[in-house]
Amino acid sequence: MELPTVNLKTILLVHWLLTTWGCIAFEGPYPWANFTILALGVWAVAQRDSIDAISLFLGGLAATIFLDIVHISIFYQRTGFSDTERFGAGMAILSLLLKPLSCCFVYHMYRERGGELLLHIGEATTCGRLPDRPVPGPGFLGPSQERSDYQTIDSPEAPTDPFGGSESRGHAPQGY
Numbered sequence: 069m070e071l072p073t074v075n076l077k078t079i080l081l082v083h084w085l086l087t088t089w090g091c092i093a094f095e096g097p098y099p100w101a102n103f104t105i106l107a108l109g110v111w112a113v114a115q116r117d118s119i120d121a122i123s124l125f126l127g128g129l130a131a132t133i134f135l136d137i138v139h140i141s142i143f144y145q146r147t148g149f150s151d152t153e154r155f156g157a158g159m160a161i162l163s164l165l166l167k168p169l170s171c172c173f174v175y176h177m178y179r180e181r182g183g184e185l186l187l188h189i190g191e192a193t194t195c196g197r198l199p200d201r202p203v204p205g206p207g208f209l210g211p212s213q214e215r216s217d218y219q220t221i222d223s224p225e226a227p228t229d230p231f232g233g234s235e236s237r238g239h240a241p242q243g244y
């Protein structure tokens with residue numbers, strides 16, 4: 069079954085709106101966690117080819133699922149909420165319920181950008197089967213897998229005299 073195409077901006081807009089309404093009922097760490105992750109989502113929109121941006125947004129969404137469960141379970145009051153605060157709590161819960169679906173869509177976008185989810189636990193991979201040979205590369209939690217059209221500017225050759233001034237490069241010193 070193919071996932072429908074969902075724009076990353078739509079995911080951000082929905083979660084921003086629900087988080088803003090959720091802030092009516094929950095203060096402190098709830099807005100900090102969710103708005104920080106939404107900022108990573110804005111970065112993923114701004115850099116369409118960045119695997120790092122989309123992977124951090126995906127990881128952050130997954131982390132906020134856990135954090136929202138903890139936060140809502142600790143700070144939700146069954147009594148004493150006004151109608152407005154109940155509305156805010158409902159929107160926070162709706163945001164929490166939509167996050168796994170959003171993670172599926174963002175993971176699909178991550179794969180489209182060229183990301184590979186290679187999370188090894190011992191010899192088993194995430195798909196539950198043993199690999200035929202050792203899998204090369206650092207995996208999901210390793211360094212960046214950035215694939216860019218830009219050429220590196222680092223020179224493979226080290227200068228022979230890194231402390232040499234302009235005299236050693238064939239330039240005459242200028243007098244003042």
